[in-house]
Amino acid sequence: CSSTTPITATFFPGDGIGPEIAESVKKVFTTAGVPIVWEDHYVGTEIDPRTQSFLTWESLESVRRNKVGLKGPMATPIGKGHRSLNLTLRKELNLYANVRPCYSLPGYKTRYDDVDLITIRENTEGEYSGLEHQVVRGVVESLKIITRQASLRVAEYAFHYAKTHGRERVSAIHKANIMQKTDGLFLKCCREVAEKYPEITYEEVVIDNCCMMLVKNPALFDVLVMPNLYGDIISDLCAGLVGGLGLTPSCNIGEDGVALAEAVHGSAPDIAGKNLANPTALLLSGVMMLRHLKLNEQAEQIHSAIINTIAEGKYRTADLGGSSTTTDFTKAICDHL
Ligand code: NAD
Numbered sequence: 331c332s333s334t335t336p337i338t339a340t341f342f343p344g345d346g347i348g349p350e351i352a353e354s355v356k357k358v359f360t361t362a363g364v365p366i367v368w369e370d371h372y373v374g375t376e377i378d379p380r381t382q383s384f385l386t387w388e389s390l391e392s393v394r395r396n397k398v399g400l401k402g403p404m405a406t407p408i409g410k411g412h413r414s415l416n417l418t419l420r421k422e423l424n425l426y427a428n429v430r431p432c433y434s435l436p437g438y439k440t441r442y443d444d445v446d447l448i449t450i451r452e453n454t455e456g457e458y459s460g461l462e463h464q465v466v467r468g469v470v471e472s473l474k475i476i477t478r479q480a481s482l483r484v485a486e487y488a489f490h491y492a493k494t495h496g497r498e499r500v501s502a503i504h505k506a507n508i509m510q511k512t513d514g515l516f517l518k519c520c521r522e523v524a525e526k527y528p529e530i531t532y533e534e535v536v537i538d539n540c541c542m543m544l545v546k547n548p549a550l551f552d553v554l555v556m557p558n559l560y561g562d563i564i565s566d567l568c569a570g571l572v573g574g575l576g577l578t579p580s581c582n583i584g585e586d587g588v589a590l591a592e593a594v595h596g597s598a599p600d601i602a603g604k605n606l607a608n609p610t611a612l613l614l615s616g617v618m619m620l621r622h623l624k625l626n627e628q629a630e631q632i633h634s635a636i637i638n639t640i641a642e643g644k645y646r647t648a649d650l651g652g653s654s655t656t657t658d659f660t661k662a663i664c665d666h667l
Contacts, residue, residue, distance in 0.1 A: 337623060340392040341368040344402025346597025347607035352402050354609035354660040355616050361664040364620065364628045369396065373404060373415060383418040390422050393590060398623060400616055401592035405599070417460055420453050425582035425590060426480060427487045428453045428561065432568035432578060437641020438650060445548045445571050450491065451561020452484040453582060458558045476512040476557065481519035487583060488555035489527045499531040500524070503540050503556035503564065516557055541567065569594055576608030576649040579615035581622065589622045591615040605655040608647040610636055635666035
């Protein structure tokens with residue numbers, strides 16, 4: 331239904347439930363007439379020496395060239411001695427901010443009806459710098475890296491996001507009372523950026539207090555910005571507030587305008603291959619990608635079709651208390667379109 335020239339986007343179906351939910355996205359996007367041509371990329375079966383991981387150099391080049399992509403979950407075997415696929419993507423593509431909107435879905439009842447917050451996670455350093463080593467036998471060390479450059483960059487993104495999305499407040503989440511140097515520098519950078527945005531209210535909240543406030547009253551928050559590890563944990567906590575990992579999307583923002591949208595959840599090996607996965611998180615990630623591409627009309631159409639299908643309650647996957655398969659739920663969304 332669009333005369334726009336097709337846009338090429340990279341697609342990583344990923345592992346586990348990835349291919350099943352990727353199929354769902356493709357069906358829904360085709361039904362909505364989204365002018366996108368997918369360039370599919372699969373995780374390799376051996377390590378590519380150029381990336382030191384199972385991700386091939388060609389896959390990374392595809393994202394660099396297209397500047398936009400959608401990513402399914404990728405499994406990370408623990409203790410197998412190779413670089414995490416997700417870490418490789420973030421590092422190699424310099425995906426410095428992970429944006430996770432978290433909002434109550436109308437029609438799906440949870441403890442709260444009024445959740446509407448955005449977590450913005452620094453994505454390249456902190457505790458996830460990948461710098462771990464053994465000091466002596468029985469003693470290991472992991473380095474938490476915080477730099478002025480990466481902290482200013484993510485803070486700038488958070489404030490700019492707040493300003494351009496009609497948000498009123500940015501909360502920097504930290505533990506600077508204990509991690510005085512690292513989180514202290516992160517906060518200093520947030521304060522510097524906050525001064526440039528007098529129209530946005532700025533506050534600082536200690537991470538443990540933030541957890542308590544979020545579960546008691548999530549409406550207390552608007553935009554939250556934080557270092558890597560805290561962002562990983564808080565964004566899953568927020569997913570729990572609105573119905574779980576099957577529902578929450580995200581988008582990774584890189585330098586040079588690269589955007590790689592991805593579902594927050596993992597490869598769900600317990601339900602993989604059973605046609606049980608909820609494709610909503612990946613679909614909503616696709617919607618974020620469409621908004622990034624300014625394909626707002628199709629983004630709204632798909633968003634409404636998902637919301638209406640869930641609200642109607644006739645077709646829901648098991649994680650939302652229903653008994654529909656991935657395929658049936660996808661078909662219901664297409665029917666709404
Ligand atoms: P997970 O998110 O895969 O699963 C946690 C629970 O949520 C499981 O019970 C699963 O069945 C359920 N779940 C997740 N997504 C769902 C969906 N769309 N529909 C219905 N139920 C869903 O977390 P995990 O088990 O800790 O991790 C499995 C693998 O995924 C690991 O190898 C991990 O490293 C990887 N992982 C990857 C990413 C990513 O690619 N961004 C994120 C997290 C975990």
